[in-house]
Amino acid sequence: MMMIIINVLIVLLLRCQPQSALPQFDQQPEAPVELDVLSCPLSCVCQYAAFNELPIARWVNYMTSAEEGPDDTDFPLTTHIKLATCLLQEASETLALLSALPIDLQALVLLHTGSPDNQLTVNTSSLRFLNQLNTLEIRGTGATTLIIDEPLELLQHANFEQIRLQASERLQRPKHSKLPSDDYEYKPPSDVAGNEATPKYQLQFEADATVEIMSYEQHVERLKQTRMPSFWGWNLLEVLRIHNCQLNELHWQMFDGLPQLHHLNLERNGIEEVQPFAFSGAPHLKSLSLAHNAVSRLYYLGLAGLLELETLNLADNHLERLSELSFPPLPRLQRADLRQNPIKYILPATFWVMNDTLELQLGSELAALKLHSWNSYGQFDSLHKLRKLSLANVTTPSLEQGVFKGLQALEQLTLRGRIGSVQFDAFAGMEQLRELDMSHCGIAELSMDALLGVKRLELLNLAHNNLTHVPNGLLDDQQQLVVVQLQGNQLRTLPTSFFQQPRLRVVRLDQNPWQCNCDMSNWLPRLTNVVRGPSVERCVRDINGKPILCRHVVSYKMDKNLVPRCANFNGRSVYYVLRRQLHCGAPLILTPSRSGNTRGLPHWLKLELQQHRQQQQQQQKVGSSNKKQSLKRQRKGHLSQRNRLDYIFRQKHQQRNEEFSQETEDKQMSNEI
Incomplete structure (x- = not known):
């Protein structure tokens, strides 16, 4: 009886997941749900599910489908994968539950349904036996901790919501890492010209701060205490979403060594500053979201190295001004969302490094x-x-x-x-x-x-x-x-x-x-x-009623309330x-x-030309009427004299004079020659 209740709760949770404003695609008929009774743990449901129904796939399709159609998204097809959805309640049962999962799982969703006081920890090393796992989602209540002690080399999609990320002491970090600033040559025009009036990015020290001197062992211990998460070794990772996980500090080594990462979401983490070269370890990023954080100053070195970035979301932060020092060269950036930032001023040359941008959104009610x-x-x-x-x-x-x-x-x-x-x-x-x-x-x-x-x-x-x-x-x-x-x-x-x-x-x-x-x-x-309605598809059909050529036509409908x-x-x-x-x-x-x-x-x-044309038309009318009247008089005179004998003689005399004048002109011309 307990197993049936847990399964029903899992199905209800899956159906009641929050739906964001994401595009809906034409779905193929879903494969029947298959429960793996023999190998699936009691607190889990194992089934074949469409991959683009997962939250991580829906988010990626939303980020990449602002201008394109459904066929251009990253996950347009209803590829069915083997999915396990598990409820985590007690910390003592977590390891046993994970070890009982089917080894051929492709996607795993872990839901922590306990109270916020119920602490629960998951280690990445406990998932390494799932040698076909490519999608991992962990959603907690703020009391869930993911300890990164070993990299998940085969993982492609990761979604973490309302959990804490920590690195283990035994996590191997890259040795002899080189700061990317050594190879970065771009400088804004003000820096090249030596304009000292422009504020530079530099370290700020407190005047009265006491300098703490510590030994090397103490320094190593301090680094262990910070436990900054690192995804070094996650070589196949393409999508990483860290949502509301209190990741308020960024470091360039955090995302170092992620050459396949295309989509990164760091929303609602309380980030106040984007450190220089924070994302340079993922040079092939296509979309980056830092929305709903507390970033108050944007310096161009923070986004340096993202030469393939197409979508940038900085909505709902604390930016107050934009200048040429805000952005590095972003030659492929197509969409930039800066809404809900109290931006007051946009200085010249701010967007000189965004030549291919297609869509830009700015402005907030706060300023x-x-x-x-x-x-x-x-x-x-x-x-x-x-x-x-x-x-x-x-x-x-x-x-x-x-x-x-x-x-x-x-x-x-x-x-x-x-x-x-x-x-x-x-x-x-x-x-x-x-x-x-x-x-x-x-x-x-x-x-x-x-x-x-x-x-x-x-x-x-x-x-x-x-x-x-x-x-x-x-x-x-x-x-x-x-x-x-x-x-x-x-x-x-x-x-x-x-x-x-x-x-x-x-x-x-x-x-x-x-x-x-x-x-x-x-x-x-x-x-x-009339009010403008949605577009209606109209098709030309063949003799069997099948559409041959279709197009979308805007519809209009009457509304008496608009009179x-x-x-x-x-x-x-x-x-x-x-x-x-x-x-x-x-x-x-x-x-x-x-x-x-x-x-x-x-x-x-236009008014002067219209008056001028009216005057010309009136003059033409007056002139044409006078001309008609003179022609009528001449015609009457000709008709009255046509039958008189003296009129005939005058006509012949006039004809002889014209012939005589023509002969004299010919003689003069011949003499001149």
């Missing part, structure tokens, strides 16, 4: 992020391939030109914070921008040329700001617009040319105090009362007031002028 240009340099210089930029808590009285200089490949820009106004050419040079989200920014004023040059814009979100009017000509250059969101502002009217965009599908205008009049006759419910309402008619619907109370008649359909192309010109110049 205002100030955006401005530095002379001829922008704050995001050299990010020429950046496609997605998200900035939170941006605080500036005016978003000016030059702040986003150099972001010519940017496709998505999201701003949150407090922005007073957006000036002209604020997004100049961003020709690839498709989505611009400036909602919840408190914007009160927009320049008529704020979006000049942004010709590929498809989505414009200005919702929940303080806009009181939309300037004329704001969207004249945006012929690809599909969605415009202006809900939650203080708008009363719109320019009559606002609905001239040829590809508009959604225009959110609700939650505004509209002053309804007949100028709104060109408003369309099929645009204002704009009139503040001057007791909150009634705009279309009800136009139809029943104002009696404006048929809607006025406006078409864009085809007389000339004025795209890309300021609005004031």
